[in-house]
Amino acid sequence: MDKIEVIIGDIFNEEHQKAMISLLDDYMQDPMGGVGPISDELARRVVEGLKLQTNYVFFLAKCNGEYAGLANCYINFSTFKAKQYINIHDFTVSSLFRKKGIGKKLMEAVLAYSEAKGFSKVNLEVRHDNSAAQALYKSSGFADGNPPMYFWERYF
Numbered sequence: 001m002d003k004i005e006v007i008i009g010d011i012f013n014e015e016h017q018k019a020m021i022s023l024l025d026d027y028m029q030d031p032m033g034g035v036g037p038i039s040d041e042l043a044r045r046v047v048e049g050l051k052l053q054t055n056y057v058f059f060l061a062k063c064n065g066e067y068a069g070l071a072n073c074y075i076n077f078s079t080f081k082a083k084q085y086i087n088i089h090d091f092t093v094s095s096l097f098r099k100k101g102i103g104k105k106l107m108e109a110v111l112a113y114s115e116a117k118g119f120s121k122v123n124l125e126v127r128h129d130n131s132a133a134q135a136l137y138k139s140s141g142f143a144d145g146n147p148p149m150y151f152w153e154r155y156f
Helices: 014-029 040-051 102-116 131-139
Strands: 004-008 056-063 066-078 083-093 122-124
Touching (some): 004 102, 014 040, 014 056, 083 102, 102 122
Antiparallel strands (some): 004 056
16 A cells, blocks of 8 residues: 655745755646646746745645645635635646655645635646546546636737
8 A cells, every 4th residue: 555645845845945946847848737747947937936936836746655636725815705815836746656645635735735725616627638646536536616616828
């Protein structure tokens, strides 16, 4: 039986930084990330930028002592509810550790943290063709917004 634990990361902890970047790199190279490997320069800029984000919180899942999953999250504020909420920006389990229940444990930790803090909700985006992620999110109680929303972007 695999031992799975989830911790809240510390962006100022070098071990946590390396684990976060390694898992982010794995995600970026996965077909669902589709970006390719993270460069050393981008990794440095990600860590330095996240150190400046006072609303950043991340969760690291470990499987038998090895870092296996990551949830990069941002705390936002809902003006409609007058409460904070969490947006899960990146959610990934390393390709080496899938199908072990790590994603479920990682999501449970994010939800428990959010509930304990009294947040109004947790939101996330998911690719339309990522059925594995959609299944996990649905099993964790996620569904389309009410009313359903589009996710639009404008790049610079």
